[in-house]
Amino acid sequence: MQDPYKSGADRTFWSRAVARDFDPGAVSDPPPFTFGRQDSFMSAGSCFASNVRRYLELWGCTYTVAESPHPQWPESRETLYYEAFSARYGNIYTARQMVQLLQRATGAFSPAEEYWVDPEGHFIDPFRPGLALRAQSLTEFRALTTQHLAAVRRAVEDSSVLVFTLGLTEAWYSADDGAVFPACPGTVSGSFDPDRHRFVNFTVDEITYDVGRMVSILRSINPTIRIVLTVSPVPLVATATGRHVLVATAHSKAMLRVAADTAVHDDPGMAYFPAYEIVTGPQNLGTAFEADLRSVREETIDKVMQAFATTYLGFPTGTKAEVQARSDVTTEDMISQAFADECEEMMADDQLRPIVRDPIVDPIPGPPAPVPASGILQRLDAVRRRFDR
Amino acid sequence: MRPTDPTDLGRKGPKEIHVLTTLIERQMETRIVVIGQSNARALLDGYECMVRDRPERPGAAEVTVVMKRPKDLAINSWGPDGHQRRIEPHTMSEVLTQIGPTHVVLMWGGNQMNLRAMLATGPPFDVILPPALGEADYAPDSVLVPCAAVVAYVRNRFDGNAELGDVLATTGPLNAKCLFLAPPPPLPGTAVRERLRDEAHFIRVMKELGVDAATVKLVPDAVRQKLWVLLISTYQALAAEQDSAFLPPPAGTTDAHGMLDERFWGVDATHASAEYGMRYMDEVLSWAGVPTP
Numbered sequence: 001m002q003d004p005y006k007s008g009a010d011r012t013f014w015s016r017a018v019a020r021d022f023d024p025g026a027v028s029d030p031p032p033f034t035f036g037r038q039d040s041f042m043s044a045g046s047c048f049a050s051n052v053r054r055y056l057e058l059w060g061c062t063y064t065v066a067e068s069p070h071p072q073w074p075e076s077r078e079t080l081y082y083e084a085f086s087a088r089y090g091n092i093y094t095a096r097q098m099v100q101l102l103q104r105a106t107g108a109f110s111p112a113e114e115y116w117v118d119p120e121g122h123f124i125d126p127f128r129p130g131l132a133l134r135a136q137s138l139t140e141f142r143a144l145t146t147q148h149l150a151a152v153r154r155a156v157e158d159s160s161v162l163v164f165t166l167g168l169t170e171a172w173y174s175a176d177d178g179a180v181f182p183a184c185p186g187t188v189s190g191s192f193d194p195d196r197h198r199f200v201n202f203t204v205d206e207i208t209y210d211v212g213r214m215v216s217i218l219r220s221i222n223p224t225i226r227i228v229l230t231v232s233p234v235p236l237v238a239t240a241t242g243r244h245v246l247v248a249t250a251h252s253k254a255m256l257r258v259a260a261d262t263a264v265h266d267d268p269g270m271a272y273f274p275a276y277e278i279v280t281g282p283q284n285l286g287t288a289f290e291a292d293l294r295s296v297r298e299e300t301i302d303k304v305m306q307a308f309a310t311t312y313l314g315f316p317t318g319t320k321a322e323v324q325a326r327s328d329v330t331t332e333d334m335i336s337q338a339f340a341d342e343c344e345e346m347m348a349d350d351q352l353r354p355i356v357r358d359p360i361v362d363p364i365p366g367p368p369a370p371v372p373a374s375g376i377l378q379r380l381d382a383v384r385r386r387f388d389r
Numbered sequence: 390m391r392p393t394d395p396t397d398l399g400r401k402g403p404k405e406i407h408v409l410t411t412l413i414e415r416q417m418e419t420r421i422v423v424i425g426q427s428n429a430r431a432l433l434d435g436y437e438c439m440v441r442d443r444p445e446r447p448g449a450a451e452v453t454v455v456m457k458r459p460k461d462l463a464i465n466s467w468g469p470d471g472h473q474r475r476i477e478p479h480t481m482s483e484v485l486t487q488i489g490p491t492h493v494v495l496m497w498g499g500n501q502m503n504l505r506a507m508l509a510t511g512p513p514f515d516v517i518l519p520p521a522l523g524e525a526d527y528a529p530d531s532v533l534v535p536c537a538a539v540v541a542y543v544r545n546r547f548d549g550n551a552e553l554g555d556v557l558a559t560t561g562p563l564n565a566k567c568l569f570l571a572p573p574p575p576l577p578g579t580a581v582r583e584r585l586r587d588e589a590h591f592i593r594v595m596k597e598l599g600v601d602a603a604t605v606k607l608v609p610d611a612v613r614q615k616l617w618v619l620l621i622s623t624y625q626a627l628a629a630e631q632d633s634a635f636l637p638p639p640a641g642t643t644d645a646h647g648m649l650d651e652r653f654w655g656v657d658a659t660h661a662s663a664e665y666g667m668r669y670m671d672e673v674l675s676w677a678g679v680p681t682p
Binding site for chain 1: 505506509510511512514517518519520525527532533534535536537538539541542545
């Protein structure tokens with residue numbers, strides 16, 4: 001009897017699939033579904049997720065845009081990260097943040113820290129702290145928030161596909177009700193209150209559970225929506241755990257990666273796309289990132305998105321250069337600017353922070369008490385049991 | 390009191406005593422320069438009506454109204470008791486330097502909202518005014534445009550305006566009191582539609598939109614009224630930043646809905662009448678300390 005490796009395909013051997021003849025388009029497992037021209041896409045997640053829109057639009061796919069500047073008021077265009085997705089939710093770094101957004105969009109949750117007020121008396125959205133156009137009254141704030149949340153719901157209703165990128169495990173939340181923020185209060189806007197703002201580093205079962213909740217709410221709005229999960233290859237700007245940021249990054253990405261695989265397991269409406277592996281694998285020989293060793297190079301993003309097209313799209317696309325050569329896509333120009341903008345996560349690093357609205361940046365407290373370790377497998381079993389119910 | 394000869398200023402030698410006398414005279418006079426673009430037309434015409442119908446009102450004040458047109462300046466200048474005089478500088482800064490006003494009145498721009506949001510394109514939109522500026526109502530089925538975006542639009546038109554910067558820079562050293570006036574309230578949609586067919590700018594825009602004056606969609610009056618409130622609040626803020634005063638539109642010139650009252654409609658879709666300008670100029674004179682006879 002031959003051992004099982006003897007009959008393995010080339011793609012299952014490192015020497016044949018990675019060390020040589022690496023093909024990004026062959027990395028993904030065979031997907032349970034593919035997409036056609038009739039599909040409409042929504043994307044959400046960390047900074048890396050904004051690539052999805054610009055490529056899909058380049059390829060002539062339908063990208064759902066449920067919230068955009070009014071054509072008569074170009075000044076209502078927000079900073080580009082808020083215009084880079086299907087609605088103005090900006091970067092969604094954690095699965096919990098996405099669950100919370102969907103809960104708010106369906107009226108299932110109203111955060112206790114509904115707003116912050118800046119020194120001019122304008123209203124800051126704690127869940128979109130980088131919005132440049134702040135409401136000038138509470139009535140306006142609530143109306144704009146209602147409009148935004150309705151757009152989120154509409155985006156889900158109108159899309160047949162959600163591409164969601166898991167970015168971080170670390171987050172800050174309100175002690176009032178557990179509402180998570182996209183950035184530590186006081187870094188982008190608002191101020192840090194050590195009695196009210198707490199740090200959390202989500203565990204793999206918490207993330208998996210949150211992804212499950214996310215899927216459940218999405219399907220309650222749109223039962224046929226299909227979900228592609230990815231993990232952002234972009235390292236952490238900073239960690240609040242007190243550990244070395246390299247170790248913290250490895251930990252976070254490992255948690256997200258396991259949670260993604262667990263979540264898509266046996267769900268024909270979900271798939272995992274290996275953007276993380278295509279970017280961070282050693283096959284790139286250290287060329288995947290810019291000089292800051294964090295920003296993914298444009299050529300690498302192109303590779304990832306070509307692999308996405310190969311895996312999921314049932315029609316020819318072409319490389320970015322080829323598409324650009326044959327069309328004048330102005331949206332792409334706009335969205336590509338998103339990469340020049342700094343995301344909220346970067347506000348955690350004083351040395352990277354381009355704009356500090358609030359001159360008083362409260363100190364980030366020391367690392368939280370260590371969480372007792374428990375076996376990942378035990379946690380996964382617990383999560384699976386929960387889903388099975 | 391004779392009009393001062395600005396060429397006397399700065400002369401030395403035998404003319405020194407005359408110059409000193411002129412300077413003292415000038416310190417005692419009220420010399421008002423009103424500067425603006427198309428919305429200054431109502432002031433210019435209104436003041437002309439005033440000196441004709443109520444010649445006693447200006448008293449000893451000298452009033453010059455400068456209206457910038459696309460290619461030149463239209464300047465009317467009246468000496469004490471409304472006697473018209475000739476003045477031919479080429480730039481607004483030259484007018485200011487030549488006259489040495491005690492009071493500078495700016496009717497700057499004012500058509501921002503008419504240009505941007507009189508004709509409607511795209512889905513209906515609305516704004517919610519801050520509590521200090523009015524009711525916080527809005528049409529829930531409209532796209533809500535943040536007030537901050539509207540204010541940013543108005544500010545951008547001011548902040549990058551080299552001409553206004555030049556006027557303010559020239560005004561500063563003159564130690565003149567400075568006053569910002571508000572653009573007139575918007576005309577109601579019915580009046581706008583009647584007048585659109587004669588307006589070259591809007592005819593061009595409507596042609597681009599593929600509509601005409603009869604079919605073009607107008608931004609609802611209630612929304613335009615709110616945009617105007619935001620507009621004049623921005624003028625007020627700008628005035629405060631410049632350590633200047635701000636004078637709202639003359640009392641009694643709006644209708645029950647806050648639009649320009651029919652009695653003050655101008656001949657076109659966006660401007661007010663000479664009657665409106667006369668009322669405003671009356672208030673300008675009062676602000677400058679010119680007593681009502």
